[in-house]
Amino acid sequence: MNRNYIFLTILMLVLAVGTLFLTGSDEPKQIAPEELLQEIIQPTRYVSTDQVAKMIIQGDPSLLMVDVRPAADYEEYALPGSLNIPLEELLNDGNLGYFGVPGVKVVFISNDDIAADQTWVLTKRLGIDGTYVMKGGLNCWMQTIIDPTQPDADAPSVDHELYAFRKGAQIYFTGAESATPEGDNVEVQVRRREKTSVAAGGC
């Protein structure tokens, strides 16, 4: 056989062996770091507690809440319909499958927003879209939805509208029965004038 053919065959074999090393990386698919940085510096990933409350109340089927707190905290209290994926279990098998489903908005929830934001950055690095962070987390949820404070009487009307919504949401989430304003229950007692035996003057 020609010397050149042998030489070329050896070269092909060496290159073929080389490709084995190329695919040796077991890191999952990731977006370029520059792209990740661009995504990070945009604040579009934040949703408010009011938006989340509204979606839950309306039964938005595209909402998937993911609670990133430890399992023990999740068992004690969690938002209705939320799923628990603690930060340390994020990369465990199957958990990443919840994210990046077309048409599903994943909202990360933690005590504050830091752990949720960290989860967001990690999922973003994997190129997952459609993930959000509930700004303020559960602490803010308690302040705004579960125990809203009434705005001052001279606050702008939008504040009062927001408060009215939050009051409604509070009743929804605390399972309280519809309340009737207390004022209606007070019986207004009208005492009639007693007839006087003496003849009154006048007409």
Added chain:
Amino acid sequence: MHIHELNPWRTLIAVSVFVVVLIVGFLTMPKPLFEYQKSMEESVEALINGEDYFYPWELEDVIANKPDSIVLFDIRDNFVFGQGHIPGAENLSASTLADPDNIKRLEALRDMGVTIVLYGADELQANGPWMFFRQVGFNNIKLLLGGYSYYKENEADLYETINDDAYFKGMPRYDYAELAAPKDGADLNADQDNKPVQVRRREKTSVAAGGC
């Protein structure tokens, strides 16, 4: 008979040129600005271990002594930075973080062994950039807990905050289960100014009053 069999050297020359082109291509390939230095697992682990935070009370020393080993970077935008910032901090707006010049600066600081402290309006703003830089190999970057807002509130006595836990994130501030427990409806409306209607009764007069 193939054409290269006429000149056995031709094949060898062609292969050599091919290999040289490949090598030159690899060597001159533009290097990306960043590369991930931490794998996903390492990143998660670093977060769980709570590494590389900078505490507000540590600022006391930085402001007073201006050590060369620590540089503060303010990632808020230029306008807000102008309205007030931590003394000695430099402005590095989030939108300019990816500028090659800024990255060179950060790399130079890293090579000099200088600690970089990032802060934003709150901890959340700087959290993303901080995580990013940790993942691309800037191990000298720390995150200021509480951000600028916490610093501003406690400007007067930063050292006192060593005993404060208000700037710690990730802690429940309420007993969720108790606060969100089902409540009596009347309870919820307690703040709605439903004061009982007060009926003022006419006072009886002993004397026969005139008129209707």
